[in-house]
Amino acid sequence: MTAITMQSTRPSRSEDPAMSDAIPAKIHVQDFDFYYGEAKTLHGISLDIPERQVTALIGPSGCGKSTFLRSINRMNDIIPDAHGEGVIEIDGRNIYSGGVDAVELRRRVGMVFQKSNPFPKSIYDNVAYGVRIGGKKNKKELDEIVEKSLRRAALWDEAKDRLHQSALAMSGGQQQRLCIARALAVDPEILLMDEPASALDPIATSKIEELIYELKENYTIVIVTHNMQQAARVSDRTAFFMLGKLVEYGETKTIFMNPKQKMTEDYVTGRFG
């Protein structure tokens, strides 16, 4: 394997054509390292993730993309001996500085996982779960939030007549959209998606992709995917990770038509190895 000898991979905003137009950065990452115990798994990651855009993280297994994704809402905090160094700012505030409440952070930064993980409760209770924990108990208010969230997740029509039936009776694709609805119910600003469609059939995948496209109107979305075509279809910007480093980051069309780095070229064309 060739050694990665990249300098800082993040162009300054003035050099980066896609960032120079007025889209503000929702997430600013500067020289971010991550360690599992002694092992350094992310090396000096720097990038700006624009607001209300879809940013795809791609790279081979073990490249650090999921670790990076989970760093954005500090999900890695729960892993013993793991810690991050450097800056990840959301709206200008470093989420790794003292005084940031991880629970409140995760409300603002929702997450959807590879395998849908509905609670063994009704559809309604799944969506209302986080809101109730947050202290809202008023039924009318909850009804409204459940409906709005299910609508935003493009699930309302399929779920409205069975709201009090078990979520586990839904199909895999519906369960995944339910998890998205559950994440949306607490009114996040950012949605992190870790291979959200990898366990779904093409029709359910297509629904999730359409949903992502609609959701970006209101949310900043960061998605990890192993499916190159999916990254090309759904994202505005793509970041290619390799061996814990950010090799290339840019507009998705550039990454898939004319990448600057040979390593990116080899990866997106499947020549890797």
Add this chain to the structure above:
Amino acid sequence: MQRHFDKDIEDIKDLLLRMGAMVEDSIAQSIRALIERDTRLAEEVIARDDEIDRMELAIDKLTIELIAKMQPAASDLRFVATIMKITPELERIGDLAQDVCERVIELNREPQLKPVSQLPQLAESAQRMVREALDSLVNGDADLARSVIQQDDVADALTEDSFRALLTYMLENPRNISPAIRLTFVGKYFERMADGATNICEMVVYLVEGKMIKHAGSENR
């Protein structure tokens, strides 16, 4: 790492190069038929244009299959886009060689006109540009492609010069009008071949550098 569809890409390249070689040969034979007033040779060139057409269809089929099966990205995507733009250019150049031969057959039924020195120069220029365009494609040589693009101005100037010479012949004697008009067409065909070579070279630059220089103006090429 070798990928199984690398063989498909090689097959497409191979077919395109065979088609390119046939087109080059058609140009060479059309020039010979013109200079030597060889009707039989002209008929041979016309007859084998069908083979070039069949190759175009075969390349189209393989390229579309490649898109469907492998959904190419990056340099593979640029390769496929380039092939899809270059193949019809080559086919068109083959058609133009056929057009030259059709005019040759007509010219051979009429008295011979005085030679127009610019016309063989133009023909050779077009032939060289097509050959070098194909070389630049085979070798992924963007510098050669750019030098071919620059030669297009020379071909245009030779077309204009040959037209002026032919116009003089027409003014000198109305009996010259018919063959001179046919030769004006022939000049235009060669000039269009040079344009085709230029278009191919623009795509070679895109293939190699990812930069679309078509309609870009000389300062951005």
